[in-house]
Structures are given as C-alpha cells and as structure tokens.
Amino acid sequence: MKVRFWGVRGSVPVPGRHTNRYGGNTSCVEVRPRGDWPIIIDAGTGIRRLGKSMMESAFGDGGGTAHVLISHTHWDHIQGLPFFSPFYQEGNHVHVFARQRHDTHLQAVFASQTEDPYFPVPLSSLKAEIEFHELVEGAHFELGRARVTCTRLNHPWIAMAYRVDADGGSMVYCSDTAPFSDVLLEHEFISTPPQVGGVLDPAIAAKLASMRAGLVAMCQGVDLLIYDTQFTPDEYRARPHWGHSTPIDAIQVAREAGIKTLCLYHHAPSRSDEQQDLILRETQDLCRAAGDPFEVIAAYEGLEVVLGDDG
Amino acid sequence: MRLHVWGVRGSIPAPGPETNRYGGNTSCVAIQTAAGELIIIDMGTGLLGLGNSLLPGDFGKGKGHATILLSHAHWDHIQGLGFFVPVFIPGNHFTLFGHAKSSSMLEGILEGQMNPNFSPLYTLRNLGATFDVRAVIPGEPFEASGVRITGRPNPHGSTTALAFRVEEGDRSFVYASDVGYEDGGPSPEMLELYRGASVLLHDCTYTPEHQEKRRNRGFSSYVDAADAATRAAVGHLVMFHYDQDYADADVDALRDACRAELDARGGAGIGLTAAAEGLELEI
Numbered sequence A: 001m002k003v004r005f006w007g008v009r010g011s012v013p014v015p016g017r018h019t020n021r022y023g024g025n026t027s028c029v030e031v032r033p034r035g036d037w038p039i040i041i042d043a044g045t046g047i048r049r050l051g052k053s054m055m056e057s058a059f060g061d062g063g064g065t066a067h068v069l070i071s072h073t074h075w076d077h078i079q080g081l082p083f084f085s086p087f088y089q090e091g092n093h094v095h096v097f098a099r100q101r102h103d104t105h106l107q108a109v110f111a112s113q114t115e116d117p118y119f120p121v122p123l124s125s126l127k128a129e130i131e132f133h134e135l136v137e138g139a140h141f142e143l144g145r146a147r148v149t150c151t152r153l154n155h156p157w158i159a160m161a162y163r164v165d166a167d168g169g170s171m172v173y174c175s176d177t178a179p180f181s182d183v184l185l186e187h188e189f190i191s192t193p194p195q196v197g198g199v200l201d202p203a204i205a206a207k208l209a210s211m212r213a214g215l216v217a218m219c220q221g222v223d224l225l226i227y228d229t230q231f232t233p234d235e236y237r238a239r240p241h242w243g244h245s246t247p248i249d250a251i252q253v254a255r256e257a258g259i260k261t262l263c264l265y266h267h268a269p270s271r272s273d274e275q276q277d278l279i280l281r282e283t284q285d286l287c288r289a290a291g292d293p294f295e296v297i298a299a300y301e302g303l304e305v306v307l308g309d310d311g
Numbered sequence B: 001m002r003l004h005v006w007g008v009r010g011s012i013p014a015p016g017p018e019t020n021r022y023g024g025n026t027s028c029v030a031i032q033t034a035a036g037e038l039i040i041i042d043m044g045t046g047l048l049g050l051g052n053s054l055l056p057g058d059f060g061k062g063k064g065h066a067t068i069l070l071s072h073a074h075w076d077h078i079q080g081l082g083f084f085v086p087v088f089i090p091g092n093h094f095t096l097f098g099h100a101k102s103s104s105m106l107e108g109i110l111e112g113q114m115n116p117n118f119s120p121l122y123t124l125r126n127l128g129a130t131f132d133v134r135a136v137i138p139g140e141p142f143e144a145s146g147v148r149i150t151g152r153p154n155p156h157g158s159t160t161a162l163a164f165r166v167e168e169g170d171r172s173f174v175y176a177s178d179v180g181y182e183d184g185g186p187s188p189e190m191l192e193l194y195r196g197a198s199v200l201l202h203d204c205t206y207t208p209e210h211q212e213k214r215r216n217r218g219f220s221s222y223v224d225a226a227d228a229a230t231r232a233a234v235g236h237l238v239m240f241h242y243d244q245d246y247a248d249a250d251v252d253a254l255r256d257a258c259r260a261e262l263d264a265r266g267g268a269g270i271g272l273t274a275a276a277e278g279l280e281l282e283i
C-alpha cells in the first residue's frame, strides 16, 4: 500500500513562503492499498487537492467509493470536507467513520458544518451517497483489502488513532494526542495549565496508563507510525492541556512498539520550514545516539511512503 | 485612513508556492483611522498575521480595543477568530458588528464555531478578551472607532453579505466582498453606498467564464467589479476574494482584464490594485 500526505499542519492552515516545503494545509493522509479504493485519514484543507486528483479516476464519472476515517472533529481535521470534489458527483459513495458520541449523532455534527449561516451547500444537497459510521474504541473492520483498528487518544473531546494493515504493510495514524502523563483530556474544559511532572490522582493515572498501553499495543511492529509532534518540550510545558505531543513522546512510543519508521506530523502552524528541518535533525540525532533501530522522517505535502509488497 | 490587507482569498485557505505573491489566507483587512483607531473587517485566516502584528502594542498588554465588522458568517470570514492571539489576552476588548436578526443570534453564530465538537476553546467566554456583539441595522449609520460606518446587505447566493462604508473626514472606504448581483448589477441602494468612495474594495472572485459555471455561488467577476466601480464613480478599485484555485499568474491576468474593463467603461481615471497580503494603501 501507498501512504501519501496531502496536509501535515495542525490547528490552522498557514499559507506563505515560510511553509512552501512542508506545506501549509491541515491534516489529511491518503492510504491506498494496491488496486483498491482510497482510505483517507482526516479531512483538513489537504483533502481539497486529494479530491481533485481523485476526480481524474473513477470518481470523475461517479463510480468511486472512498472511506474517510476522522480522528476527531476539530476544525483542522474536517475543514476541507466541503471542498472534497467527489461529494459533488452523483454516483460516488463516501463512507465517513468517526468516534461515536453519546450526546450527538455524527451526522448532525457534520451537517452543522455546512448549514446556514456557515456554508452555502448543506450536506443533504450533496450528490454523492454519504454514509456515516460511528466507531467505538477497539473496533476493527475490513475496508476492501485493508484491515482497520482504532484506539482512543488523550485529547480534548477525544480523538482516535487508526491502524491500517494491507498488502503485508502496516501503518498507524496517531493525531491528536497529549502524552499520557500529566493530564487526562476528555470532555471538561481545562482553563489553567496543569503542572507538568506533578502527581496525578491514582485513578486518572491508571486510566492514562491503560490508554497508552492500548496505543502501544496497536502500534506493535508497524512499518510507519505517524505521530502528532506539534510541540517542542518548552511549548508542551506551557500548554500540557492543549492535547499535543513532542518528538520525545513519539520516540518513546516508537521504541516500546518496535516500529520501523517514525513520521513527525501535525506541525505547529507557527513553524517555518527551517525550524521544522531543525526539529527533524534533532530528533534523528537523538535516535541515532540512543541506537534506536527505527528511521525518523517528517511529513510534508506530497511525501509518499510505500509499505509492504506494493510497488 | 490607511488600509492594510491581511488575507485576500475566498472560500478556503490556499497554501502553496503558486499563491506566494498574492497570498493564500482567507479574507481579512484592517483600517487604521487617522486618530490611530483599528477597524478589522472580516476574520479569515489573514487575522493571524494581523494578530501577531498587534502584539508589540496595546493588544500585547491587554489594553487594546478594536471594532470588528463582519460581512457574513461563512467560514472563510470567521475561521481566524480562534487563532487571533489578542483574544487570549485578558483586558483586550472588541466591538463586533455583523448581520443577524438580533445581537444574541449573532453571538450564537460565533459560538457555533467554538463549540467543543469543533474547537478546543468550547465557548467565546473562555477567551480572555471581551466581546460586545451588535447586529447592524441595514442602512443606518453608526459611530465606531471614532468614524461613521454604514452597513447594507448585498445578495450572496442563498444568503446576503453586508457591505460596509467607512467615512473619516472627506475620505471614504467601501468593503463589498462576497456579492453576486442580480441581472443589472448593484441595486440603487448599494450604488448609493458605494458612490464616490475614495477606495472601493470589491469581490473579484472569478473571470466571467468561471462565474458563468458557478452562478449560484453568489460571487462577482472582474466585470461586475469594474461595472460597480464605474457606475459609482469611485476613486480607486481594489480587487479581492480570489478563487482558491487561482495561482498568482491567474490573478495577474484577472487584474489586467479588470484594467481593460474599467477603461472600456469610461473608468480610465479609476486607479486599480489587485489586493495582496501585505498591501498597504493610504485612503
């Protein structure tokens, strides 16, 4: 299977010369098992160009089926959806997967994104057939030749990580998440930053530990681990409650899970290409010095990684 | 008055080397009055750059205040709010004027964007800055930031978008983005709002060919912009809100075509600028 990055940025799209190389579009990754329909993970602004490229294939004539896995519904992970061209072609089928909520149906959350007064084309008027699938943690299912599993992360309003296995290759998409050490992020709004390294209530510590164990287990032996590394250690210390990790947190999960390639992802909007180069180099140096067996790369728009026996 | 342009794009931010010159951020401009007051018009992602530029001044100390004029609540006009650094600094104050049946409905629209399904901010009340949200009465002038402002709705697809006229002394600036006129162009009331403006910033999303294919979306072509500018006898026209698929070379061509259109309509004396991020224009 092939993994291609269409948007690598967190929080908000950042156009400009300083992001030309890594790209300014928000989160979107295409996973394509050999000869099969695409599995799209997250629908930030990167999905606009992906959608256009898909219209050159069967989707242009309304004969396509796409699966979209949403980590969570924060804007930077869904804001490209109304600009996804296959939606506007009759005959296409799009299946959208995201975590089940207790309070609202997924369909209602997505519908409100395109309703008056926010967007001129309501979901109900789109020509493609759109189906919503609500997931619970630990769910596993087949999409064509691919096998998908998911587990929850430590992020405000809760995000899901996904693992996709196909063609003898495997990948995990882990964004957005805070490390599992200083604060439990669920539904409550946390206004003041908790103390990093402070002592946690044992019940909360246990919940975080089991969440992390679930993630490490899901990542076991994968070829590619894509990980939210929006923060530097200093930024994390100032904002542990914002729900993002540092490269060091990603390295620790990568080590424990015995993965092959770690991919830094969900870059901070304020990060210039030069700063991101530096973060990549520092992370690579750290892993080299520690003798880690995995490779470290940083996601950029247009990057394609081939996994398993594809190509 | 001085105009600062922070975001020129319509619909969705368009990052990439092909938009480096005009910029890929969505709609946001600022007016600095002669007295030094700040008026922000629309809150697309261009608002991020404006926010950062304000931090060395009063807004960095929590002593800033500004007027925000909101044309309408489509995403590309509000999506910068949660990333506008001055809103996180307690003490800053914003008075926001927009279009809704009531002020509380307008506040509800802004809250919808901050809803925890979509944003880690949960609600406007979690921002450090305070907001005074007010619905504009169409056609009725009001005072804000020491200048006279009038808002009137233009047709915009299935909805409307406010155009604003900002007047200070004998100078006037009109913001008219996101407008798809009925056949015959601007209504008499809108022409009155634009009339004789020192600078008219106008929706210029499309070429006429592209507009023809996307009529229902409610955007202007450069022909509509040139027509409005000449009929209202404005001093200067600023093109704005380019389609997300237009590369810099496409916008260059749009500007050349707009110049020719102005000249052909007897508007050879009207100055023309294609808005780009970073543009500053003395009004």
Ligand SMILES: [Zn+2]
Pocket: A010, A011, A027, A074, A076, A077, A176, A266
């Ligand atoms: Zn995110």
Ligand SMILES: [Zn+2]
Pocket: A072, A074, A155, A176, A243
């Ligand atoms: Zn998030």
Ligand SMILES: [Zn+2]
Pocket: B010, B011, B027, B074, B076, B077, B178, B241
């Ligand atoms: Zn717009």
